Amino acid sequence: MKKLLSQSVAALAVASATLTVNAQDLPGKGKTVQPIQSTIQEESFQTVIVDRALEKLGYTVKPIKQVAYNVAFTSVANGDATFMADSWQPLQNDKYAAAGGDKAFYRKGVYIANSAQGYMIDKKTAEKYHINNIKQLKDPKIAKLFDQDGDGKADLASCDPGWSCNDIVNYQMKKFGLSKTIKTQSGNYAAIIANTIARYKEGKPIVYFTWMPYWVSGVLVNGKDVVWLQVPFSAIPGQPNADTTLPNGKNYGFRMNNQRILANKAWAKANPAAAKLFAIMKLNVNDVSAENLMMRQGQSSDSDIQAHADGWIKAHQKTFNHWIAVAKQAALK
Numbered sequence: 001m002k003k004l005l006s007q008s009v010a011a012l013a014v015a016s017a018t019l020t021v022n023a024q025d026l027p028g029k030g031k032t033v034q035p036i037q038s039t040i041q042e043e044s045f046q047t048v049i050v051d052r053a054l055e056k057l058g059y060t061v062k063p064i065k066q067v068a069y070n071v072a073f074t075s076v077a078n079g080d081a082t083f084m085a086d087s088w089q090p091l092q093n094d095k096y097a098a099a100g101g102d103k104a105f106y107r108k109g110v111y112i113a114n115s116a117q118g119y120m121i122d123k124k125t126a127e128k129y130h131i132n133n134i135k136q137l138k139d140p141k142i143a144k145l146f147d148q149d150g151d152g153k154a155d156l157a158s159c160d161p162g163w164s165c166n167d168i169v170n171y172q173m174k175k176f177g178l179s180k181t182i183k184t185q186s187g188n189y190a191a192i193i194a195n196t197i198a199r200y201k202e203g204k205p206i207v208y209f210t211w212m213p214y215w216v217s218g219v220l221v222n223g224k225d226v227v228w229l230q231v232p233f234s235a236i237p238g239q240p241n242a243d244t245t246l247p248n249g250k251n252y253g254f255r256m257n258n259q260r261i262l263a264n265k266a267w268a269k270a271n272p273a274a275a276k277l278f279a280i281m282k283l284n285v286n287d288v289s290a291e292n293l294m295m296r297q298g299q300s301s302d303s304d305i306q307a308h309a310d311g312w313i314k315a316h317q318k319t320f321n322h323w324i325a326v327a328k329q330a331a332l333k
Contacts, residue, residue, distance in 0.1 A: 026058030106268035118252035157208035218293035276330035
């Protein structure tokens, strides 16, 4: 009888240990996550990869909500959304601060490094007229080369109203004294840049703002089709001492940015496994641009993007598994 009792106690102990291990293996079991992102569909790929990692930790991940950047920051700060995978720093420092800053957000590690942005023109025009700085468009004769509607001003493709880049572009045009010779095109960036590309294919001069990672860099290739324009000096609204000069000494008007995973601070504190995951995940900027180009070429449905993310994970399975293992360990501490 004693032997049977001992065996029963041992069996219960093993069962209890198994349950504990399973709970530790899935620290997100029974918990729901709400991802959020901007309305830029090209930011879905990196968000889905984070979703997949959270699912491996046991979390139930809801469909991604797409909203304006301002709404995304506020939603994460208030806890209406759990995380955003595409928080740009320092570009969106103002939005981060306005929504609560370090008191409201958890932001550790760098998800996508070396995200560049700035002004570009077609290489043919740059070489013909020796243009390497946007200040040269102060010359009405140079500006007129990029005129699309006959008003004599250069039409510069800018970004959506409400985006931080749009505010900076408009600010710089005034600071550089270019308002009389350059007119910015603000609106739906995808539509504006599509028109810019069409003009380029017709052999017409183009000038535009862009960023990387984004599919545009795969269509208008730096050094082959287009070149960067420098700016006369650093000028960032609200930052009189800002210095956008790069280590190579060139100044393209914008600092090199990092995209970081932004999470609700209280939620991250209550979910150490997910917090650790957010801190250690890294995605190469060139991988994002390559995926964005596939979207541009027609593979842009939700199922396509999901497949792109799953394909990336399969190709980087060892790295992905390491993220999960490290995140699970964080839940045990």
